[in-house]
Amino acid sequence: MNNNNKIFQFKLVLLGEAAVGKSSLVLRFVRGHFLDYQESTIGAAFLAQTVCLNDTTVKFEIWDTAGQERYHTLAPMYYRGAQAAIVVYDIRSEDSFERAIKWVKELQRQGSPNIVIALAGNKLDLAAKRRVETAEAQQYAEENGLLFMETSAKTSQNVNELFVEIAKKLPKTPTTRPGSAQTQSPPPLPTSTTIL
Amino acid sequence: MSSKETFRKYGIEIYIDSNDKVILNHKDLKLSIHPFFFKITLSLQSKKYISNSNNNSKKYQRDTHNLIIDDAGIAVPLNQSIFDIFARSRYLSSLEHENLTQFIQVEPSKKHHDQIYIISEDYSNSLSKLIEKQAKLSKFITQDEITSISYQILKALSFLHYNKLTHRNLSIENIKFDKNNIVKLSNYGLYYLSNNGENVSFPIGNLLYLSPESILTEHKGSSNPKSDVWALGCILLHLVLGFCLWQDNNPKIVISRILHLSGLETSQQFNCDTNTFEENLEFKDNSNNNNVEEGDISNLKINQLNNKNMIKFLDSIGKFKQEEISGIGFQSLDSQLQEFIRYCLIPNPIDRPDSETLLDHPFFKGVKDSDPTRDQWLLKPMGKCESLPDDLTSLNIQDILTRDKIKSHYDIFSPSEIYYLWKEILHGDIEKELVLQGFVKPSPSVHKLPLFVPVKRSLTDSSTNLLSDNNIPQINNNNNEDNNIDTPNIIKSKDSILYNNDQICMINIDQILVKLEKSYQSKEQLNYEQLNGTTKIQMETIEMKILLLKEYHKLLYDYQYGDPTQSQPQIIRLARYSIPSLLRGEIWAAILGVNDNDAKQIFYSINLDQKGPNDKQFELDIPRCHQYHPILSSEQGHIQLFRVLKAWSVYNIEYGCYWQGLDSVCATFVVHHFYNESKAFASLKAFVDKYLKILYVPNNFSALSEIMLVYKQLLSYHDPEVSVHLNTIQFEPDLYAIPWFITIFAHILPIDKIETLWDTILLGPSSLPYFIAISIMIQFRQFILTTNSETCLKILPKITSLDVDVCVRDALDKFNHTPLSTTLSKSVPNTDPELWWMQEIPIEKRKRELFPRISIQDLVNNQSNSKILDIRSPESYKQSHYPQSININPKQTKVTPILEQCRNKPIIVIAPSTDEEGIEFCNQLVQWKFKFVSLLNGGMDSIQHSGFDL
């Protein structure tokens, strides 16, 4: 029980296509509310929230990124050094699922070595218009060692659960800077674009 | 006759009389207001409308409601349809025709979120009054009068129909006359506003004039424009005979008669047993069924409508004896007019000609030839006005009076402008007036039924009450007084701006003008201490506002029809003083150099039907772009935003590209040019070209980092403490300021704040956004300095609580105290190595610099109070140095007294050519919280090279 009452701090990044509900998920998790017309994220937004597990407290520093493909160039500076990532898609859109898979691949290739990745199929409340089957996503997640949940930022279904699962899975070793109060800022913008 | 003069017919004159008094004269101009509630379930109905509509533009559907907290602290769903009504009202106010009362706007109720007031110009004189008056005098309306009236009505109708509107509410009460006896159709907006009548609990339209097809499709919705033609026919017949032949107290009988006339045999089963109708027309019916179910009507088909009975009917009324009627009689009409009425009353809408065709009827040839405005739909009111002197601040009221007196000119305002002036100057509040006068009860909305109900029956046209259930009010039964105890008494006080015109509650422009005048007279008694002595407030007088509007009229008119190079600078000058919200869109467009015709040409040459690369992104972004705004959240708002954004992205396909954020920029223009897509597009294009060109390209990261850097350095220049603090907590601008600069704050502020901010930004240099950003930081400085980065990060990206007025003033001040070259790129491509300071400095190196660099020009032009610190060796300094510069050893460990003297003064550092020492020294100064620190780019080398005589 040497971790008792320790605060661990992790950097978490949200990735996924535009308007799948990344900001909404974070807002639901951090502030507990939902906006019908959540405006699009430009650049990135930052929020923080803690999760209490039995014996430890996990503090998430959350980077919510812009979903438009063009802002892709900015993404590495937000996921660099992130110990956890939530890749979000909209269960009503196959395209967004495809895009999520690409994000997972990019994270596996370029993200931190032991990054915990969660795949979230959002807008579960609109399951009537579902285009991505649970089983399909589930299978993909298992094959790639991802956490998987279908969520709804609107009804808050599975939102806290998702973050708790991630918190549980994160390694609470001394290397994870327990109790640090310093926010990790992303490195500055690249001088010129290399991607694109 | 020029269009300017035509407009005066229903305008307001403002002139100075011999006693130096400003007179605001009206010409029988009145505004009407229609207060009513809307059904809370409207949005369901508007969806139905979406699917019915054959408009192939993109439709957006919402599946949720906004919530709003009402007075009683209860969260209620915000009625989304009110937003759609808002959007439609903007369309109505964009229409102007000399035979229509001008639609002004809808005013949302502050007390009831499901209530809206419709405000439009109105006149007290109507056709029904004319009929009454003539009847009293035992005179008939002459054929010439009928001709002239029907021609004018037809002109107004064809204008409405051309603009895809159906009046549906045409009746003798809604045909008004102004002082010059010009016909003005009123109440034409209700049918369109209420989504073809779906959103109101009462049926729109006078039953007597309802066309057979409208009756048959009553339960299925819309009326087509040809119904208005039918109504016109009925009204003409009414004028000719002095009454309506199928009139009856029982609406079912009326319906039955209309259907019978329209050749439907089944209508015989209705009970039609009133004397005039049958005796004269020999239509005896079987009267076997008094209780007709609604289903009976809906079984009838429009294609069964035929002319058979109508021909007989019109023939038989020709046989009326003069004593039986109170008009000139059908048979005594010119045969062409008879034919015209026959055309209007063709029961089957397919055979009935439309208003456009009827206008070409030979019968009107005479009137038409003598009508100067026959084809021309009027332009916006553009009055004459004297120019203002250059310096508005020195202008006082006396000057204006004398200037105006010399010219003794008068000027004209549209009803919208009168209303605007009343609201602006007297803080007029329609709802307050209604409550004060007892038209509306100030009860909290929790007590209200969420229904669209006329506030008081007498406020709405009682003859429009047609209900299909048992509560059918008696039509034309004036004895049936509303004795509901809940109905407030209408109090008529002398100086109320409201008056009751039997059926409709109107605003009396006369009283508005009297009030305006009064406030002018009481000006002398104003507490000048309260006014704070600032010129700005002193200028906020009636005359000033009126004068401003007048001046803008003239300038905008010149801008559009005259020489824009002359008027644009004047508009810019005037805009520095004030931009009236009413004309903001036009003024912005003029400042941005938008030309109406070019804009149309470009916009309509862009193919918007083809699928574009950003369509999907637009669809994702538009439904969440400034959705609190009534226009932007309306269906039309979505469509127009989509089209303008798409036009921009198609037009800029080669160099530019859409980044999220442009939607917010575009939305600001769509709001101001609603229903004028080409202008919104041209404004957007001009705006992006001026402020955002380097950002809306596929690869904008170097531009973005450059902007972030310049911003950061300027922040240190003006507020080193904040800058140093942010630096220590590693709070880079990239984390919060990207949306600021990529949208010129349009993504982070609500529309009304963007307006105020852009009023200044549009007039300022393109570097002004930097200073706005700095002022924002300074406004939140206490907060920033006392919190950690986490809290900063949460708050800063969205700072809706910003005081924009303060921010704008502060930013301009900062701009004026900043060397120009700080925001300019100093590098020149392919420079001679000798001019090392002109070569591009790698951004990585510049990022270490917390201060801006300035160029030699700024040093030379600098104001005398700045401190020039020369940090070269004393030997070099002795050899030659810049006048008044102080030699200082850069290796300081603490603030020396000499340095202390430089505090709060601009500091320009001249470093040796290696630059490094200069950077370190300047950074040190910033760390010590020295303001206004800058480094001379190129140091002594650049001074010597510039040929400056030392």
Ligand SMILES: Nc1nc2c(ncn2[C@@H]2O[C@H](COP(=O)(O)OP(=O)(O)OP(=O)(O)O)[C@@H](O)[C@H]2O)c(=O)[nH]1
């Ligand atoms: N019905 C439903 N709508 C949702 C849900 N989550 C988000 N939305 C809506 O989807 C839209 C987009 O949500 P955002 O949270 O802005 O999406 P995003 O992924 O952050 O988008 P970008 O910032 O552009 O990348 C908003 O209108 C939300 O109200 C959900 O769980 N259910």
Ligand SMILES: [Mg+2]
């Ligand atoms: Mg977002």
